[in-house]
Amino acid sequence: MSDSSLRLVWIYPDLLSTYGDQGNALVVERRARQRRLNVSRVDVRSDQPVPTSGDIYLVGGGEDRPQRLAAERLRRDGGLNRAVSNGAIVFSVCAGYQILGHEFVNDLGEREQGLGLLDVVSTRGEGERCVGDVLGDIDPQLNLPPLTGFENHQGITHLGPSARPLARVRLGRGNGTGDGTEGAFNDTVFGTYMHGPVMARNPHIADLLLKLALDVNALPPVDDRWYDALRNERINAAVQPA
Amino acid sequence: MAGNTEPLPSRAKLAVTAGKAAAAVSRAAGRGSGSVIGGKVALRLDPDLLRRLAQHLDVILVSATNGKTTTTRLIAEALRAAGPVVSNALGANMPAGITSALAGGSDAQFGVIEVDEKYLAGVARDTTPKAIALLNLSRDQLDRAAETRMLAEKWREGLAGTKAVVIANADDPLIVWAASSSPNVVWVAAGQEWKDDAWSCPSCGGVMQRPGDDWFCAQCGFRRPAPSWALRDDHVLDPHGSAWPIHLQLPGRANKANAATSAAVAATFGVPPGVALQRMYQVQAVAGRYDVVSFQGRDLRLLLAKNPAGWLETFSLIDPPPTPVILSVNARGADGTDTSWLWDVDYTRLSGHPIFVLGDRKLDLAVRLEVAGLTFRVCETLDEAVQYAPPGRIEVIANYTAFQDLRRRVGN
Ligand SMILES: [Zn+2]
Numbered sequence: 001m002s003d004s005s006l007r008l009v010w011i012y013p014d015l016l017s018t019y020g021d022q023g024n025a026l027v028v029e030r031r032a033r034q035r036r037l038n039v040s041r042v043d044v045r046s047d048q049p050v051p052t053s054g055d056i057y058l059v060g061g062g063e064d065r066p067q068r069l070a071a072e073r074l075r076r077d078g079g080l081n082r083a084v085s086n087g088a089i090v091f092s093v094c095a096g097y098q099i100l101g102h103e104f105v106n107d108l109g110e111r112e113q114g115l116g117l118l119d120v121v122s123t124r125g126e127g128e129r130c131v132g133d134v135l136g137d138i139d140p141q142l143n144l145p146p147l148t149g150f151e152n153h154q155g156i157t158h159l160g161p162s163a164r165p166l167a168r169v170r171l172g173r174g175n176g177t178g179d180g181t182e183g184a185f186n187d188t189v190f191g192t193y194m195h196g197p198v199m200a201r202n203p204h205i206a207d208l209l210l211k212l213a214l215d216v217n218a219l220p221p222v223d224d225r226w227y228d229a230l231r232n233e234r235i236n237a238a239v240q241p242a
Numbered sequence: 243m244a245g246n247t248e249p250l251p252s253r254a255k256l257a258v259t260a261g262k263a264a265a266a267v268s269r270a271a272g273r274g275s276g277s278v279i280g281g282k283v284a285l286r287l288d289p290d291l292l293r294r295l296a297q298h299l300d301v302i303l304v305s306a307t308n309g310k311t312t313t314t315r316l317i318a319e320a321l322r323a324a325g326p327v328v329s330n331a332l333g334a335n336m337p338a339g340i341t342s343a344l345a346g347g348s349d350a351q352f353g354v355i356e357v358d359e360k361y362l363a364g365v366a367r368d369t370t371p372k373a374i375a376l377l378n379l380s381r382d383q384l385d386r387a388a389e390t391r392m393l394a395e396k397w398r399e400g401l402a403g404t405k406a407v408v409i410a411n412a413d414d415p416l417i418v419w420a421a422s423s424s425p426n427v428v429w430v431a432a433g434q435e436w437k438d439d440a441w442s443c444p445s446c447g448g449v450m451q452r453p454g455d456d457w458f459c460a461q462c463g464f465r466r467p468a469p470s471w472a473l474r475d476d477h478v479l480d481p482h483g484s485a486w487p488i489h490l491q492l493p494g495r496a497n498k499a500n501a502a503t504s505a506a507v508a509a510t511f512g513v514p515p516g517v518a519l520q521r522m523y524q525v526q527a528v529a530g531r532y533d534v535v536s537f538q539g540r541d542l543r544l545l546l547a548k549n550p551a552g553w554l555e556t557f558s559l560i561d562p563p564p565t566p567v568i569l570s571v572n573a574r575g576a577d578g579t580d581t582s583w584l585w586d587v588d589y590t591r592l593s594g595h596p597i598f599v600l601g602d603r604k605l606d607l608a609v610r611l612e613v614a615g616l617t618f619r620v621c622e623t624l625d626e627a628v629q630y631a632p633p634g635r636i637e638v639i640a641n642y643t644a645f646q647d648l649r650r651r652v653g654n
Binding site: 013014015017018019020021022023026027030045046047063064065066069131132150152195196197200201226227229230233 | 391582
């Protein structure tokens with residue numbers, strides 16, 4: 001890719017944009033522009049082919065039936081898998097995270113095949129929905145400050161040997177497996193149950209995606225005043241609920 | 243069958259009396275109007291009470307994600323041309339609140355009832371309505387509400403074969419899906435600015451095509467029905483093609499849409515559109531919404547917006563820049579504790595307005611506005627925001643509990 005332009009692809013806003021997921025695209029776009037990068041954002045509807053030439057792909061959360069429809073259409077299309085084999089970066093949330101794995105349980109209660117881009121398998125939890133603020137420590141390999149997010153899901157995601165947990169939760173449920181893991185990643189593919197959306201509370205994750213896409217170790221700083229204020233407030237709220 | 247032709251059985255009478263007493267105690271204890279607690283006590287004594295109370299009325303139910311309180315007021319006002327009306331005008335829209343409101347109107351002919359979306363099917367079963375008005379469905383309070391499409395599905399099942407005339411918005415695919423199981427539907431082209439909950443066909447999951455004002459699913463043929471009533475700018479078009487001017491004190495396109503639906507409802511009870519629309523002019527602020535209040539020597543217009551569709555409609559009615567805008571957002575129980583919806587609202591529409599940010603979740607809003615590239619000032623209190631706001635009337639937009647906080651502060 002060229003160092004002056006960055007292609008950001010938002011997958012299926014018609015199906016997977018239930019929890020303000022557009023926010024992740026907006027934050028990545030904004031932070032790229034603040035670094036004077038040339039960004040083009042493509043929103044791909046589920047009746048359109050997924051371009052294979054993107055640099056960063058974002059996949060959001062959705063309700064149960066749209067999740068199944070999105071998985072069917074992404075499998076049939078094949079573009080996202082081709083993009084990843086070309087080295088593209090993918091960041092997925094909630095229902096999107098489940099779709100990137102090997103399989104998940106769909107709205108009909110059946111096992112639905114995913115895209116196999118992350119070594120995870122998801123099932124549906126029997127207990128109460130996981131809803132609330134989350135605080136965790138991101139995998140030290142990624143060298144990022146603590147994760148703060150909001151979760152709202154019924155899913156449980158088990159990690160296979162080639163996926164690493166994105167974070168270990170101090171508060172909240174994360175993957176719902178009871179082992180304290182939250183999310184998953186491999187070299188270029190990321191998944192999380194955090195919305196809020198997650199980038200609004202963790203702009204460093206947006207920067208991480210930009211650095212991976214640009215293949216650089218550092219980016220010029222931007223004014224993080226409001227992000228920092230929000231992060232502090234939400235971390236305190238998670239530690240000491242009102 | 244209007245009017246109190248049969249007396250209430252004694253158990254129901256006792257329940258009504260007990261409910262009124264509980265409401266009086268609740269009011270005396272300073273817990274609001276007491277209508278909900280009164281209804282709860284009454285329902286506990288006689289679970290059949292709602293049905294019995296409704297038996298003596300021509301019942302009209304109103305449900306939607308947005309605009310149901312206002313539309314209930316508009317319909318009630320219009321139907322007063324035909325007879326006495328009882329209504330849950332204060333927005334207590336779950337079965338207990340509805341029971342309590344109906345118990346207060348023993349002489350009424352019409353019961354105009356706002357119903358919470360989750361209770362519509364049940365209340366329709368209990369009250370055997372003559373008419374049901376369905377305005378719109380969109381995402382709202384995602385941390386606890388059912389999925390929007392599932393809600394449409396529940397309505398569809400609950401209303402299948404209903405004897406009521408269903409007056410429904412032809413421009414909202416989810417509403418059309420919910421209403422099309424009913425045998426007798428009057429379609430109103432009432433518009434719907436928010437489209438992001440119906441890109442996927444509610445019938446088959448296909449991608450919805452939306453050329454201009456039309457919509458259809460290319461996969462299964464589910465499509466926009468031909469409306470018999472329509473909102474056209476400042477007029478309501480009736481089924482004969484006559485255009486009736488809308489004069490409302492309430493602002494905005496959404497309220498014109500509510501007036502069009504209300505005129506269609508009134509017509510099914512024999513109230514002509516001209517008469518109905520004229521009566522609707524009486525409605526001013528609804529539970530404090532749209533009220534212009536004076537505070538610290540300034541005029542503040544109080545606007546309630548609870549979800550992305552509501553914010554979108556609100557942005558379209560505020561005065562243009564440089565009118566200052568105060569935004570306040572909370573995330574308490576009644577608001578939903580998840581603030582991710584802020585990212586579904588297109589705040590760039592506020593570009594050019596001086597913006598002031600308040601509320602429990604002002605920092606979520608600050609990040610949202612920063613990412614939208616807007617300039618804004620974060621304030622601790624309403625007083626501070628008003629003090630810094632440049633001259634002119636101030637538009638104040640808040641979500642549910644933030645709105646209640648503001649009303650208390652301005653003494654409204
Ligand atoms: Zn269809």
